[in-house]
Amino acid sequence: MRAIWTGAIGFGLVNIPIKLYSAIESSSLDLDMLDRKDQSNIKFKRVNEKTGKEVTWENIVKGYYLKDHYVILEDADFEEASPEKTKMIGLHAFVQLSEIDSIYFDTPYYLEPQKGGEKAYQLLEKALEKSKMAGLGSFVMRNVEHLAIVKPYQGSLLLNKIRYEQEIRTLDELHLPSGIKIQKEEMDMALQLIKQHSKAFDIRKYKNDYSEDLLKIIHLKDKGKRATIRKIDVDNTMAEDLLAKLKASLA
Template structure:
């Protein structure tokens, strides 16, 4: 892996030099857009909306539409507004991870210590393990300031970028029913949850769609007719919620 950011973790007066690596990679296939006529690659051009002519990169500026007209921003404007460049992930406080709702999580990164920070890295990692806490703070990457939390995952520290509160849309426009479920329905639902509960193992879930799509691509490349796998959608025989719950419980028992 190649590091995408180098800096340090700072908490109190402790400074831990680290390298940051992307912790995720896409599982989808990288498909190209082609012209249906001759399968040539599709290219995108930057075109002037009024003239229809292509515009070179050096002639493109950025602007914000305010009160019906564009305010053009220069490189100097961006520099004045950008956060102070810092190579430190500053831990502001330690919190319980359960206090941070999953909706705020954005992107995870692996943190690797430089040789000079190995002892302090292990100390922070093991202290977080023992306390069950995570470090919460901020850092700047690619001229953009972001919130983050640092947590231990087995032998390494992981940094998770966290969304700002103002990035989460309000829910007041959503229409949610307020009627309480019937006692019998709740009892059945709790029983179904109990039947479907168990130790969580994410490794048993695979991106089978990409695998099947690759099989289809290879078959077509060899001139073979791809096999079609029909996905069966099980529809409830009854519109009665209690009846659906009973059928779900019965189906689970038979399957086991």
């Protein structure tokens, strides 16, 4: 793995030099976009909208449109905005994970101690594990400030980016049901059905079957065979059929 960010975790006056690695990788197939006519790869170019000519990476800058013109930003400007956060994950509070709604959780990253930071790293990991708490802090990566929690994970420290409150959309635009009368028998059966299918969570039992099935189709097409298209009709349950469907599910 290649580190995508290097810096330190800071809590109190203790600074732990760390490297940050992505903890996830995509399980979907890597599909290319092609021209149907000759199967040539489709390429995207960075084109100047005035001249129509391609622009090289070294000539591309970032700018913010202010009133009637752009203000160009250089790398130094991004660092100057909050220099400590470009190098430091500052843990400014410790919280219980149960207090953070799952809607806020974003990308996970592994943290690895750099040379000289091993003991402080393990101290923080063990202390968080023993206290059953997580560190809440913020840092800047790729010119964007992220809110994050740091928690113990299988003998290591795991950083989870979490979303800001203003990034979460409200439910106001959804048409959600309210005031619908639920019969006691319906509720009892729904609870019984949940209990009947309750089991301990084991992520190892689940895998990306869609990608595997798609790969089978790719191999079939490569051999000149056509895949069988399975049509699925979803029988939506109406209110008048709810009780009968619950009984059938329990049976």
